[in-house]
Amino acid sequence: MHVQALRWHGRGDLRLEEIAEPGEPPAGYAVVEVAFCGICGTDLHEITHGPNMIRTGKHPLSGQAPPVTMGHEMSGRVVALGGERAGVEIGTRVAVDPCLTCDECRWCLHGDYHICAKGGSVGLASDGGFARYATVPLRGLHPVPDGVSDEMAALAEPLAVGLHAASRAGVGPGDTVLVLGAGPIGIAAILGARMSGAGAVYVSEPVTARHAAAVAAGATEVFDPTTADVRRTVFLRTGRIGPDVAIDATGRPDAVDLGLRSLRRGGRMAVAGITEAALSVDVRQLVLYERSLCGSLGYNFDIPRVLALMADGRLDASCLLTGVRPLSEGPAVVHELTGRTHDHLKVLLTPEKA
């Protein structure tokens, strides 16, 4: 049997093609019948500018070299198990943590599996969820609670990115937060800050079409940095103190700089956005105000926390979802999302059912 898959062959070379159905999963893996799989900025970046996260040779953990089926933000149903995992049986609905890990490096042993020295991700280092089936690590299976739809479960991965950024930045109850950027990661960061108990959440986003989604995600106020003095305004809104926390979801040096200068004395900033651009920091902005600056990559152990918050109604992520399309339209959707003019945040692809 052959199934449709959306595969990365090289920069600018994404193909919808037929591949063999996966066989029995190896020990420690499971096969999931994909319900929905989200298109990530990382996927678009690999297609337009890659390889970046994708390795051109064999990945040390998966042994796979491109072409590779993309897609790492998936929900689905377990159809084959290569081992046991508590709470998971054939037929269990799951959200997938796609991290591939060596389980023996210094970081894996300390629980920081997301920064494993050899680490990679299903959908980049091995075949992923833009297909009817995906073979994924058994340990990455998280049962989806009743009442959480397969569509929402597919959003758990990108939402975990936002929750992880909020925890890296140390958002605590009542903290005032400034989020730079309201694209998919920014929206996830706003929701992550809210999940972490933030007080006011201010957002800086130049594209006004994105402001409504930021408010729906829980932003207190959204500013256009091209017309508003964001630092000054947030300073005044916070009683002439500045936000406790800033989270960058752009990777743009000007946004990181704005976030850093806006922070209160002793404030903390996490950078979750990424570009190739070099960042130049006025060292005085860090030292003289004793601010902290750190990076935030992906998530670790955050996906089940997101699912739990969805299940008890404390997290409504519907504002992040702007489209669901059949997998067969994948190339056209990718083309649309890499263009300059679209209003999408997260688009899910769904494979044809048998």
Ligand SMILES: [Zn+2]
């Ligand atoms: Zn992603």
Ligand SMILES: [Zn+2]
């Ligand atoms: Zn490791």
